[in-house]
Amino acid sequence: MGLISFIRKLRQIHAQRPFIPAEFGESRQVRTLLNRRSVRRFLDCDIKDEEMALILEAARLAPSTVNMQTWSFGVYDTESWRQTFGRSIPYGAHRAVLVLGDITRIKQATDIFPDSPLVEYTVSVINASLAAMNMTIMAETLGIGSVMLSDTGKTGFFSAAYLKERLKLPSGAYALMTVVFGYPKDRDVPMPPKFEIEDITFSGIYRQTDTCRVREWLSLMEAGYRASTFFSSFQAKLRYYRENLIRAERELRDIILGERPKT
Numbered sequence: 238m239g240l241i242s243f244i245r246k247l248r249q250i251h252a253q254r255p256f257i258p259a260e261f262g263e264s265r266q267v268r269t270l271l272n273r274r275s276v277r278r279f280l281d282c283d284i285k286d287e288e289m290a291l292i293l294e295a296a297r298l299a300p301s302t303v304n305m306q307t308w309s310f311g312v313y314d315t316e317s318w319r320q321t322f323g324r325s326i327p328y329g330a331h332r333a334v335l336v337l338g339d340i341t342r343i344k345q346a347t348d349i350f351p352d353s354p355l356v357e358y359t360v361s362v363i364n365a366s367l368a369a370m371n372m373t374i375m376a377e378t379l380g381i382g383s384v385m386l387s388d389t390g391k392t393g394f395f396s397a398a399y400l401k402e403r404l405k406l407p408s409g410a411y412a413l414m415t416v417v418f419g420y421p422k423d424r425d426v427p428m429p430p431k432f433e434i435e436d437i438t439f440s441g442i443y444r445q446t447d448t449c450r451v452r453e454w455l456s457l458m459e460a461g462y463r464a465s466t467f468f469s470s471f472q473a474k475l476r477y478y479r480e481n482l483i484r485a486e487r488e489l490r491d492i493i494l495g496e497r498p499k500t
Contacts, residue, residue, distance in 0.1 A: 246460030253428040269377050274426040276382030277328045279419030283314075284332050288379050292418065293334070295375035301364035305343055308365040309410060311335035322403070327390040330417035334372060335392070335400070338365045338411040358411060358493045365413055372416055382421035387414050388481075395481060398488040411492060430457035 255271035289312075296310060313333045318326045326333045338361025343349065373383045387393035391400065392415035400412035432454060436446045462471035 242460075246457055247464055250430060250457055250461050251427050253431065255428070256434075270374060273373065273377045274382075274428065275384040276419070276421040276423075276426060277384055278422040279329050279331065279382065280422055281329070282331070282420045284381060284418055284420070288381065289332055289418075291379065292372050292375045292381075295371040296334070296368040299364070299368035299371040301367065302360050305340075305360065305364065307338060307340050307343060307361040308368050309337040309339040310368075311337070311404065322391070324390065326417055327386060327392065327415075328384065328417060328419075330384075330419040332418040333392075333415055334369075334418075335404075335415045336365050336369045336413050337406070338362050338413050339409065341407055341409040344409055354493050357409070361411060362413060369414060369416055376418055380420070381418050383416055383418045385414050385416050388478075394489065395485045397485070397492055401492060427461070430454050430461060 257267060257271060261267045293310065293312065296308070297306075299308075301307060311334065313321065313326070313335070315326055315331055318324075318333055338358065340357045340361050369385060373385070376383045388395035393400075394411070394413050397412050400406065401410075404412070406412065432446065432450065436450050459471045462474065
C-alpha cells in the first residue's frame with residue numbers, strides 16, 4: 238500500500254461516524270452505546286471496588302437461554318492476576334474478568350443435556366458473550382474503558398488448554414475470553430472499519446456480502462493496523478492466527494468432545 242493510498246484509507250477511517258437519527262441525537266444512552274470503543278491504553282489509576290461491583294452486576298443480570306446463566310467469571314486486580322499468571326494484566330489495565338462458559342451448575346440441577354457437547358458449548362458461549370457485552374456497556378457508562386481479549390497474553394479460547402490447567406477448570410467449564418478494564422488514556426479512539434448496514438443485513442433468504450466491499454474492508458483494516466501498530470501488521474496478525482489455529486482447534490476438540498461432565 239503506497240503512502241497516498243495509506244493516507245486516504247486513514248481519512249476514511251477517521252471520517253466514520255455511527256448513524257444516529259436526529260430525534261435520538263441528544264440521548265446520552267444512545268451515544269454511550271454507539272460510541273463505545275475497545276481501549277488498549279489505560280491510565281495508571283485503579284478502578285473503585287464499587288464500580289467493579291456494578292460491572293459484575295451487569296454480567297450477573299445479563300439475559301441467557303431459559304435463564305440458565307451458563308457462565309462464571311474469574312475476577313482479578315493487578316495483584317491477584319500476577320499471582321495467578323505471573324505477569325501483568327495486558328495493556329496495563331487495572332482489572333480483569335476472565336469469562337467462562339460454564340454448564341456445571343446446570344449439570345448439578347438437571348439432566349437436560351444428557352450427551353450433547355456441542356449444544357452445551359454453544360449455549361454457554363452465547364450466554365457468556367451476552368454477559369461480557371453487558372460488562373463493557375456498564376463500564377462505558379461509568380467512564381471506564383475495556384477491551385475483549387481472546388489470545389493476547391493467553392487470555393481466552395486460543396489458550397483453552399493452558400487456562401483449563403492453570404485455573405483447574407472442571408469438565409463443562411470453558412475459558413472463552415478476558416475483558417480488561419481501566420480508565421482510558423485517549424477518549425477520541427477512532428471507530429474501526431465497519432461494514433455498512435446493507436452489507437450485514439438481509440430480508441428473506443441469505444444474501445452474501447459483495448466481494449469488493451469485503452476487500453475494501455480488509456484494506457481499511459490493514460491501514461488502521463499499520464497506523465496503530467508500528468512493529469507489526471494486520472497480515473502478520475492473520476499469520477499468527479493461521480499458525481496457531483491447528484493447536485487451538487485440537488485443544489478445543491479435546492476439551493469440548495473429550496471428557497464429559499459427570500451427571
